[in-house]
Amino acid sequence: MADSASQQEEALGELAIGCTRCSQLAATRTQVVFASGTTNADLMLIGEAPGASEDREGTPFVGASGKLLSGLLAGIGLTREEVYVTNVLKCRPPDNRDPRADEIANCAPFLRSQVELVAPIVVVTLGNFATKLLRQDDTAITAIHGKAALHSFGAMTVWLYPVFHPAAALYRRPNLELLREDFARLPKLLAAGAPKQRATGAPKPKSARAEDGGVPQLDLF
Ligand code: SF4
Structure with missing residues (x-):
């Protein structure tokens, strides 16, 4: 029988299916790509946005990147069904352009709820974009990949663990070794x-903030 978190996550996914907050994305997407895996996961992985394959199949991280991700998980004894995978945006930006700040802000409540429902031990950010966004600073992935840091999501504290995006690792062999x-x-x-x-009610730690022109700022966590 489905537990409460999984039922709530399913309801959230249903809500996202009908979401038109980003008018351009809602008009151009094939379907909403909400998440895959289980809400019982200790490990949550967050990428940037669906690409063409994901938009077509309705699942995050399919195609070559997805295959690599599944292989990396298998290497540490995990299946895709044992982790929770999602993206910052649930709809594909046309021509794979970067997500816009307003779209990120529109979609942030979904991501916030997903993190709260899954309550993972570790959140892996896949690539520069998701890493900068969740950390809310401009530090490049090359400087912080593979370094765990405590991070607060609302009242919850997790290990935030940035890694290279699988697509970037497919393009550059040295990145693949680092990713492994x-x-x-x-x-x-x-x-x-x-x-x-x-403790509940304790002041929320201040996140580093990007200077003007840096990472889009959002009230995510
Ligand atoms: S990206 Fe998120 S907020 Fe925007 S339309 Fe898709 S589901 Fe809605």
Whole structure:
């Protein structure tokens, strides 16, 4: 029988299917790509936005990137069904353009609810875009990949763990090696368990903020 988190996540996904908050994306998408996997996951992975294959199939990270991601997970003893995978945006931007700040803000409540429902131990951000957005700073992925840092999502604290985007690793062999090494460190991080949660009502830690022209700012967490 489905637990409460999975039922709520399913209801959220149904809501997203009818979402037209981003008029251009709603008009050009084939379908909404909400998530895959289980809400019981200790590991949540967040990418940027669906691409052409994802838009066609309705599942995040399919095609070559998805195959690589599944292989990386298999390398640490996990299947796609045992983790939770989603994107910052649930609809494909036309021609794979970058998500716009207003679209990110529109879609942020979905992502926030997903994180709260899954309550993972580790959130892996896949690539520069998702990493900068969730960290709310401009630090490049090359400087922080494979380095876990405590991060607050509302009242919940998780390990935020940035890695290269699988698509970027497919283009550059050295990135693929780094991606494999970073994934190999995940089991230890997961085994350490959930980080100590801050007390309810405690002041929210300040995130680093990008200067003008940097990462789109959003009230995500
Ligand atoms: S990207 Fe998110 S907010 Fe925008 S239309 Fe799609 S589901 Fe709605």
